[in-house]
Amino acid sequence: MPGEVSDIERKLEAPMPWIGMYVAVASLICALAMAADTIHGFRGKKHWFPSKIFSLNATSLTLLAVAMKLPVDLTTRMYAATDRLAKICSLAFMSTAMANFMTSLGSMDDRDILMNVTALAILVVTVVVNFCVQVIQMRQFLAGRKMFAEEITAAAFMLLSLLMVISSAVMAPATKHYLESKYHEMMKMASDEQILDSMEEGDFLFDKLRNMIKKYWVMAETSSPQFVIARSVTCTASGIVSMLTALLLAQAEIRLVMEYKGIDAATSLYGWSTKWIVLAQSFGVAVGAVAPAIRCFNAIKFKCSGNGKRGFRDEFKIDAYWTQMMVEWRESSLPMQIRDRKWRKFLHKTKGLILSFLVRVQILIVLCSTAVRYMFFCIATPVISCFHCLERLKSIFSSSKSQVHGISESQAEIQTEIDLSRYVLLLEGEAELPQKIQVDICKEVDKLVRTGKKQQPKNLLSLLHRVGNFKGLKEVDKNQVPSLHSQEPHKCWSLPLVTLTSIAIALPNIPKKDVSWLLRSVDEGLFYVKLIEKTLDKKGNLANSRNAADVIWVGVELYRKWQDNDLHETSLKGRSSKETLQDLSSQAEKAIVNFKRQVRDFVMENPLNWPVKAIAANSMYRICQRLLKAYEGDYLQADERLFEQLINMIANILAASLTNLMRVVIIKCHQRDIKKKEKNVREAALLLGETEEILQVLQQHRATARSDPDESEFIEKWCNLLIKRKV
Template sequence: MPGEDVVAADVEKQLAAPMPWIGMYVAAASLICTSAMAADTFRGFRSKKHWFPSKYFTLNATTLTLLAVSMKLPLDLTTRMYAATDRLAKVSSLALMSTAIANFMTSLGTMDDREMLMNVTALAILVVTVIVNVCVQIIQMRQFLNGRKMVVEEIIAVVVMLVSLVMMASSAVMVLATKRYLKTKYHEMLQMAASDKQIENLTFDKLRLMIQKYWVMAETSNPQFVIARSVTCTTSGILSLIVALVLLQVEIRIVMEYNILHQSISNYAWSTKLILFAQTVGVAVGTIAPASRWFIAINNFRSRNESGTSIRSAFTVECYWTQKMVDWRQGSLSFRIRHIKSRKFLHDLRGLFLKLCIYFQHTIVSSSKLVLLVSVCVTAPAIACLNYVRSLTRQKRISHSVSSRDHEVDIRGYVMLLEGEVELPKETLESICKEVDEVIRKGKKQKSENLLKLLEKSRSFNGVTEFDSHEIPGLNSRELPYCWSLPVATLTSVALAFPNVRKHKSKLLLNSVTEGLRLMKIIDKALDKKGRLANVRTAADVVWVGVELYHKWQDKDLRETSLKGKNAEEILQQLRDKAEKTVIEFRRDARDCLMRNPLNWPTKVIAANSMYRIATTVLLNRSDTTDEELFEQLSVTIADILAACLTNLGHVITMKCHRNAIEEREKSVRKAALLLGKTEEIIALLQQRELPVSAPDQAASIEEWRALVSQEFSSKTNIEIGVSESREEHADVKSEG
């Protein structure tokens, strides 16, 4: 009826009204994906990692949701989209999905087994849904295909998307096996790298070379780098390049045939152009990383060919590609079935399925290697010319750099390669080694000038044993141990509260200790492997936050104390009394049995216990000195503790290089290189000092250090007493004679 038709038309019009804003949402999601891929590309160029590791655009729930929103046009089966711009936007959406899969590839290396399974399955569901929707449209509209100008490009984009998904799944299976292989190989090479390590004599140059070894091992065993070197990732790069070229040619063709700026007649209206622009930029940006991996793989393959490797060996499918499926096939069922025949049937059925998967995996890897070989043959003239031009500008610098490094240490011996992999090109190895030096140089720019001035005041390590006297009765039956940073934070709080001290001296001490505590926190955390002193370390941090930012020790204003105090002795008594009261009140009110162990005390009480003992010690040892002289004495004590703590730097840097988790190695070694650069002058300064213990690792904690120094002091005292007594006896005998 006419009335009903009018109502239906009005309803349809109302429903179509918000469609342009939905299109804006799709364009925004596409731009976010584009920005993430651009960030990874920029980061790769900046760090000179031309295999472009994934950091921002990784396979996870967020990016999959954004991609699902970006696929709104291919998934829309009801909206009429017959104009050139509308059809072109659908092709660009399919191209964006293929490009995204290629960029996702390396992020598989950052996942554990379960996370990888869940994410790859979710991606497969999304891709299959898109493919099914596109196929439905093509099949249902087959009688009108003569009028569709871009059906061939749609089919190509769908096929590329499906093949890219297959490459992703193939790489995921490979990663599961290679992680275990790389972990085992890393432990073997770790022994080789540490064979000549001397913890007690680690100079700056030795530490730099050690970091260089571990850096190469961590970088080349990075699962993302391993995936980037794989043939499936190379094929994915080729597919990404093909789909980008297909999109480019169809856009050029449509622009020449139609005015695409006026060819959008769907309900998405003007937003279609925004979607097309955002996704075209996304495809262009996203193609850079996969295409670069493909280009590097071609160079590596040509190097392998020049080194005399046979074509037959180049097509060998290494065992790690199928190792995980072989393990699954040989293993038992994960669920229990009592009926023996049923269990046997399921086991055989699973074995048959996995056998087919293994055969399919062999086919994928062999096909990928064939594609790589064809790529090498096709691009050989252009690549040869480009390499020749590059060699003219870089050969002299590369040969000089590599030869100088080879003279120092054979870095190539620490490269982690999989079975059948060719050696990394010199340019790649040089880039890895240069990155180490660059991080160390970056650390040198952050050196601690004020801390060095404070350390120069230290002439011995006496302050380590003298800051807390054993003669002081404890406030608890079990004595609370120190970490390195707590006595420094407490002593500085005391020193900054002294009146009659020049302001610039207090400010210099504050800045020096701030720089020192940053390093002490790193050392404390690294050496406290079991986290036994976690509360003590937190207490030191809380104390220093109050001192540095608010000039307060707990709720006592140090500036006000300094201004109102008559002398240092009175201030020390006030701080000691306040600390003693805090500890006693806590012990009186504590009911939890955990509080019997002082390591479980609240940070405020731990800090108060430290203040009580240190303030009492300073009062006991104080002679007739001025406030400024006492301030200088405390500064020397602080410098002694800092110097003793920082003798552990070489040991801590070494520990940071020995990270077992494959995902954390590179980050940890980078921190070690940065720390080495920051502390170069400190290490050189402390190496001129004679340590009271044979090796820093024998007295890593301050409590161990104090115990060993006390033992050595007692031994020396006994020897001196013995020598004195023998001299007296000799003198008596001589006088009698």
């Protein structure tokens, strides 16, 4: 029997090294995610390092739970030096991970914060309890336990990091609510109504739009909840703890390597995998300490600047948002219905006592964090001052050089830069941001605009140069064709564009290069047209028509097919243009008649419920019939001449639609959704850069295109407007 038991134990213990490798891989994934966030922060010059990949969520918590396998293992004997180092690595890794994803609390709603922080607290407390159990059970042998001081210090740092996370989580909802209200109030001040007014004056508005985007970008960036948490005292203190943890681990590893000439001194069941756990988690601590450390040094640099200096009393003042949520809970009624007044009174008083205690704990954590930051500030100030001196010498040298060679490009930009300091959103009692941070935030808009300029649609621009006087737009919408149905679908910009392009491809005797150029041009234009329609169609009346245009365009652009009709083969049949139009018209008419015959439900009588093929066929039929009536006689026999006329009509429709681009830029900046404000302003800056030349081309036609913005949203209103003005 003893032999059988030992055989069973050996078989059970055999996979332990592979379990250790699983722990190492989970740790490495977390480390790479932290490194990716750090690289993203450097590339975007966001030195508060927002959490995008490694954030506090179910995935990261699961990976960290796997990475904490060694500290929670109570049964495996881990007495050797490398085994002890592996446990210290795990504790340090957990502390570093918490410092990295602390800012992600700002991107969660209140419920997610509660659930995720609770799960994190359970995980950390479990690790600490297991550590305490090991210490208590092995207290007789602590004198010979290797690196016990480092282990207990790492556990203390991990608990401190958890307290910082919990304190920030309590503060986050109040700050988000405050900044959201302030953001909406600032939006009213920042809205540039004169932009729409100056559209009537015919001035080119590229610079005004860029300055407007900068205002909203400054508001969006400075009110970002992640940025707010990153510049808080708890986050700064967490960065200091993270640096101390990294130093603690570094000295433990150096001691081990010097004493044992390596990290192979492992005797536990995890065997050779212990070394890989140490390497993976040490790498995680090293790369994970970068972002918290830079956040910390930026906070110190901020304090060293003139804007960040505050008196000692103000420094240790606790602002209301730190305890606002708990104070509101304390003063609110009980969440449950209890009829007995005495019990209600007892429970309410108990709740008040508990929350009063938690408020004092929160105040103590904030005061301690402030004290830690203040001490670190006193230590690091000489180093920061040296860096400031070097920066001043560098600026003096560059300015003297520019006096010889003329004003530099960056100085020229500064001369034209507008003052955006009043659009910086700060918490109550928070010191102003340094000018350098504000300038860096504004430079991000210029960078986005330059990126957009590199992606300008060249084919679309060449097509827009063929815009006439919008007469072709009227031809598309003349109501002189009897409808095949009792109702008509709502008209959008993209569907007639797709239909006219399909007709142009089907025309005979047209050079392939001209057809390919037209397809590329319309494809580039449809990207912006769809964006315009999606932004302006707030009621969703055009959803079906837009969907029909999208589905049909996939067939036309990729396969040269309109529904099941091969447009390329149609162009090779040698028919005249008139016969081609009649053929397309008859196919579309047949599709509509079949649709009407198959309809049995009154719901389908509403054009909003039509299938995409019926909507596309209706558009093809009406446009073909209008062309046949508008260009009767010898004109249709000249294929190239009709092709040129179709190009002119397509260009007119595109130009008329793209006059709404400035409205789209403004609407994107005016979005009130606080969660999407940064994304929307970023998209607006890129869109402005991409469409700069388009706006310049349309500027030439502003006299013709000038209209009330509400009248130029959709093609029906445009055509009615042109008919009134007799263009």
